[in-house]
Amino acid sequence: MAKKTVLALLAAASLAAAVIPCLAAQQDPDKEILKLTLPKPMFVGTPRNIKTANLEVVTGKPRGPFFVAKGTKLLSLKKPVKSSDMQPVIGELNFVTDGERSGEDGYFVELGPGKQWLQIDLGASASIGAVLIWHYHSQARVYRDVIVQVSDDKDFLKGVVSIYNNDHDNTAGLGIGKDKEYIETNEGRLIDAKGAKGRYIRLYSEGNTSNDMNHYVEVEVYGLPAK
Numbered sequence: 001m002a003k004k005t006v007l008a009l010l011a012a013a014s015l016a017a018a019v020i021p022c023l024a025a026q027q028d029p030d031k032e033i034l035k036l037t038l039p040k041p042m043f044v045g046t047p048r049n050i051k052t053a054n055l056e057v058v059t060g061k062p063r064g065p066f067f068v069a070k071g072t073k074l075l076s077l078k079k080p081v082k083s084s085d086m087q088p089v090i091g092e093l094n095f096v097t098d099g100e101r102s103g104e105d106g107y108f109v110e111l112g113p114g115k116q117w118l119q120i121d122l123g124a125s126a127s128i129g130a131v132l133i134w135h136y137h138s139q140a141r142v143y144r145d146v147i148v149q150v151s152d153d154k155d156f157l158k159g160v161v162s163i164y165n166n167d168h169d170n171t172a173g174l175g176i177g178k179d180k181e182y183i184e185t186n187e188g189r190l191i192d193a194k195g196a197k198g199r200y201i202r203l204y205s206e207g208n209t210s211n212d213m214n215h216y217v218e219v220e221v222y223g224l225p226a227k
Helices: 003-027 093-097
Strands: 031-033 067-069 081-083 109-111 116-134 147-151 161-165 189-205 214-216 218-225
Touching (some): 067 116, 093 218, 116 147, 116 161, 116 214, 189 218
Antiparallel strands (some): 031 067, 081 116, 109 214, 116 189, 116 218, 147 161, 147 189
């Protein structure tokens, strides 16, 4: 078989593998597309000077549709936030759930250097469909050791489910993660929580490729009240 024919078949198979799950979700009567509002992009083009050992491949393509259970709602808006750094360097912790996604100055909170976490209290246990995070998107950066956990325990000592972990060398001490590091953009990072149940969402990071500080513009948690 000619080389061009083999490559064409491989490309077609890859496309089919990507399309079939999407079509299946569209045909599921219990699923719907999660409708998101994105902030305006703050920079244009693909950054070329960021190098990390665990960086995902940058495609430059927009994120495709994401499907969730019907009736899924934004649960985190205006919900209380606490952090390992209760006196942020810049901004206020309530910026994280105030509904403002802009990457401009005055819309983000800056936590101190090293490993830090912040935690959102949803007020009641819920089945979490997705978590959308904007750390800082006015400049291309990679945030280190991004870990997102869900629990009904406010101290995260029991019943903890990790829904995202890109700490590939266990620097944070919470286990080795299999997810990839990524470059911040106005799309944010959309995490599939796969129905993890809990009242509290805790997010870790440990500095970034520009400095040692930790930043959050907005965190959105989508889900359904737990049954």
